[in-house]
Amino acid sequence: MLILGRRDVKAVLDGADGAVLRTVRDTYVAHARGETSVPHSVFLRFPDDDRNRIIGLPAYVxxxxxxxxxxxxxxxxxxxxxxxxxxSAAILLNRVDDGRPVALVEGSVISARRTAASAAVAAEELTVGAPDDVRTGVTLIGCGVINAEVLRFLRAKLPAVADVALFDLDAGRARAFADRIRRPDLRVEVHERIDTALAAHRIVSLATTAGTPHLTTAACRPGTVVLHLSLRDLAPESILVATNVVDDADHVCRAATSCELAEQRSGGRDFIAAELGAVLARRATVPYDPHAVTVFSPFGLGILDAAVAAHVLDTAASRGLGTHLPDFLTD
Structure with a gap:
């Protein structure tokens, strides 16, 4: 058993955004081709506590x-x-020939980066054919770890991004976030109102801790692509009038997500235009629509964590990183 802590994971992934982006894209395509197994996630909740949770995501790639x-x-x-x-997270990896566990890997860094990479892959794909100015700015709603990673991965995929609009319910947090990301080639503006932030750019990333819908897309300009990473921000009415792309329809329409509420409201899933893997594999098309809002809602498939963790494991092992426990499975 190889144990890889946060420092080991970052040693592998820092400076390796391109490898993470390729891994995420390839894994979506493998999913579209039926080369994965993704059972539904398990949510562990606690009595008299509707805010905290621990989620188990099993996966095979x-x-x-x-x-x-x-x-x-x-x-x-x-x-x-x-x-x-x-x-906070941990990822356990098993061999597929004999089922034996081979590694325990710190998972929060992997989780944040695969989430951001999936957003960047989707943003690039869903803005193909858009006017050039669509790819020059992004609005980040929620100034935490996920959107910090989203900005970096977006700029790796869309290097023309040079303007950032920020909004957070905690204004001080938004200002501190702005100070961290500001650099000579990046213009940053903190907005006091969420509607002006939503209207600022036509790529919007929602990464909040909201448990129930609190937003509509009414303030978004036509042609906006919304990366709905936190899944429960948008009112079902906004989902139903948007062009919707998801990572997996069966996964995203559960656990009180905005997509599940839209399914309940409409009585079906006809509002979902395609799954991202099918678009990337050229099995479906979702052309950029300058007159509508497009929403990408990724449930966050465990296959992405598994694939990126496997990359981390292989690279770390080749570099001699981590702590090896040779007797983990023996007396």
């Missing part, structure tokens, strides 16, 4: 580098007020 894994990720929003990160 086939292909040239097969891997089976389980991500166990806790979301405790109150941590932020105590100076701790909201999410």
């Amino acid at each position: 086939g292909g040239a580098r097969p891997v089976a894994a389980m991500k166990w990720i806790a979301s405790f929003p109150g941590n932020i007020g105590h100076g701790l990160e909201r999410a």
Whole structure:
């Protein structure tokens, strides 16, 4: 058993955004081709506590580098007020020939980066054919770890991005975030109102801790692509009038997401235009629509964690990183 802590994971992934983007894209395509297995996530909740949760995401990815894994990720929003990160996670990887566990990997860094990479892959694909100015700015709603990663991965995919609009319910947090990301080639503006932030740019990333819908897309300009990463921000009415792309329809229409509420409201899933993997594999098309809002709602498939964790494991092992426990499975 190889144990890889946060420092080991970052040693592999820092400066490796291109590898993460390729891994995420390839995994979506493998999913579209039926080369994966993704059982539904398991939500562990606590009595008299509707805010905190721990989620288990089992997954298998086939292909040239097969891997089976389980991500166990806790979301405790109150941590932020105590100076701790909201999410903490561990990923257990198993061999697929004999089922034996081979690695325990710190998972919060992997989780944040695969989420951001999926957003960047979607943003690039869903703005193909858009006017050039669509790819020059982004609005970030929620000034936390996820949107910090989204900005970096977006700029890797869309290097023309040079303007950022920020909004957070905690204005001080938004200003501190602005100070961290500001640089000579990046113009940053903190907005006091969410509607002006939503209208500022035609790529919008929603990464909040909202448990129920609190937004519509009414303030978004036509042609906006919304990366609905936190899944529960948008009112079902906004989902139903948008062009919707998801990572997996069966996964995203559950657990009280905005998509599930839209399904309940409409009585079906006809509002979903395509799954991202099918678009990337050229099995479906979702042309850029300058007259409508397009929403990407990714449930966050465990196959992405499994594939990126396998990359981390292979690279770390080749570099001699981590702590090896040779007797983990023996007396």
